[in-house]
Every structure is written in structure tokens, then in C-alpha cells.
Amino acid sequence: MDSTLVSRRPVWLWGAAFFIGMFGTGFLARWFDLPSIPSALVMIPPMLLLIPFVRATERAQAACGALSPATQRYNRRGLAWSFAYVLLLFVAVAGSRALDAHGPLLWLLAVLPALPILYLVWAMARYLIEEQDEYLRMKVVNAALSATGLLLAVATVWGFLETFELVPHVPSWAAVPVWAIGLALGTFVNRWSEK
Amino acid sequence: MKNRLKVLRAERGWSQQDLAERLEVSRQSVNAIETGRYDPSLPLAFRIADLFGMAIEDIFQRGE
Numbered sequence: 001m002d003s004t005l006v007s008r009r010p011v012w013l014w015g016a017a018f019f020i021g022m023f024g025t026g027f028l029a030r031w032f033d034l035p036s037i038p039s040a041l042v043m044i045p046p047m048l049l050l051i052p053f054v055r056a057t058e059r060a061q062a063a064c065g066a067l068s069p070a071t072q073r074y075n076r077r078g079l080a081w082s083f084a085y086v087l088l089l090f091v092a093v094a095g096s097r098a099l100d101a102h103g104p105l106l107w108l109l110a111v112l113p114a115l116p117i118l119y120l121v122w123a124m125a126r127y128l129i130e131e132q133d134e135y136l137r138m139k140v141v142n143a144a145l146s147a148t149g150l151l152l153a154v155a156t157v158w159g160f161l162e163t164f165e166l167v168p169h170v171p172s173w174a175a176v177p178v179w180a181i182g183l184a185l186g187t188f189v190n191r192w193s194e195k
Numbered sequence: 196m197k198n199r200l201k202v203l204r205a206e207r208g209w210s211q212q213d214l215a216e217r218l219e220v221s222r223q224s225v226n227a228i229e230t231g232r233y234d235p236s237l238p239l240a241f242r243i244a245d246l247f248g249m250a251i252e253d254i255f256q257r258g259e
Binding site: 064065066067068132133134135136138193194 | 211215220222223227235236
């Protein structure tokens with residue numbers, strides 16, 4: 001059997017386990033109307049699935065000759081921002097309720113979850129600077145352009161639909177997951193075009 | 196652009212991984228260049244030419 005296929009299979013398994021775990025526990029926490037701390041606690045185990053997911057991704061990248069030192073650093077930074085995001089989101093939500101925050105404290109708590117996202121933007125910029133392999137860098141740039149195109153299209157269409165009160169308001173932080181979906185689609189198209 | 200990279204590599208008995216390590220690029224990059232899916236930048240083309248001790252135009256030619 002193709003060794004590349006064998007090494008890629010765990011990526012899908014770990015990825016599926018992570019997303020099912022995160023959405024599943026999130027759904028259950030809402031269903032049972034759990035308070036902030038128990039909600040955060042039940043989401044820790046699926047969050048930890050990110051570690052084997054990233055490791056499996058790196059094994060697959062190495063198997064198809066696409067794992068560079070810059071990619072490894074980006075993966076480590078990706079893990080760091082993911083955990084920091086969950087932690088700071090929990091601190092912001094739980095803190096604002098527990099402390100009945102308002103004024104400068106509320107501003108501080110509100111901006112906390114954004115900090116790891118800013119770190120993600122920095123990590124992506126660092127990757128493009130640090131990547132010495134021009135072909136791998138080009139593929140990421142292509143995927144990032146696809147992601148940006150998707151984000152612009154979705155935001156524009158949704159914005160006008162919202163202006164005419166056809167759809168509900170969506171917070172602007174939704175730009176990040178939309179961009180991430182675009183990046184994943186762009187990466188998938190890259191792989192497909194290589195076959 | 197066409198290139199003779201695969202032939203030149205085979206003449207030396209190098210695998211794609213061997214060539215990738217000599218050029219300090221990924222194996223995927225070597226594969227993409229050999230199969231014509233990616234045209235290398237001028238600096239990388241010079242590195243390839245230097246490695247094989249040839250001129251760039253002896254390795255890369257115009258055409259699909």
C-alpha cells in the first residue's frame with residue numbers, strides 16, 4: 001500500500017476526533033446548560049486531541065517530503081495559540097460574569113481572546129519569512145490568497161444580506177474561522193492539483 | 196518550461212531525496228520541478244546549475 005496514504009490516514013482520524021469532540025462537548029455543555037468552569041473542563045480532553053492531530057499532520061507532511069523546519073515551527077505556534085485562545089476565552093467569559101465587569105476591566109477581558117488570534121497572524125507572517133523552501137512557501141501563499149478571496153466574498157454577501165435584514169448579525173471575529181476554512185480548502189486544492 | 200533534472204539526477208544515481216538535500220529544499224519541491232509543475236526562481240535555478248556544473252540553459256529549456 002502507498003506509504004503516503006498510510007501516513008495520512010491518522011490525520012483524518014485525529015482531525016475528525018478533535019472536531020467531533022469539540023463540537024460534541026460544546027453542544028452537550030449548552031444542552032445541559034453547564035456553568036463556565038464545568039463547560040471548560042469537559043472541553044479539555046477533546047482540546048488535547050490537537051496534539052496527536054498536529055503530530056500526525058507532521059508525519060504525513062514528512063512522508064510526502066513537505067515538512068520544513070519553518071513548517072514545524074508554525075505547527076508548534078499553532079498549538080500554542082489554540083490552547084491560549086481556549087484559555088483566554090474561558091477567562092474572558094467566566095471573568096466578565098464572575099466579576100460583573102464593566103469599564104476598563106471589561107475592555108481588558110473583551111480583548112483577551114483576540115490576543116492569540118493576533119499571535120496567529122504573527123505566526124503566519126513569521127512562517128512566510130522563515131520558510132526557505134520557495135515551493136512550499138508558494139503553496140501556502142496560494143492557499144492564503146484563496147482563503148482571503150473566500151473571506152471577502154462571504155463577508156461582502158453576508159454584509160449586504162444583513163443590511164437588508166435578511167440574515168442575523170454575525171460578530172466580526174467570525175472572519176477568522178471563515179479564513180481558516182478557506183486556507184484548508186486552498187490546501188486541499190493544492191494537494192489535488194499535485195496528483 | 197522543460198527541464199532535464201530527472202535525467203541528470205538519474206545519471207548520478209541520486210534519489211529525489213538526495214537531490215533535495217543537496218539543494219536544501221524539500222523532496223516535494225524537487226518532484227514539482229522535475230514534473231514541470233513548478234518553475235524554480237532564478238536563484239534556485241542557479242543553485243541547480245551549480246550543483247550539476249552546467250549552465251542554466253543546459254538544464255532548463257523553453258516550452259511546456
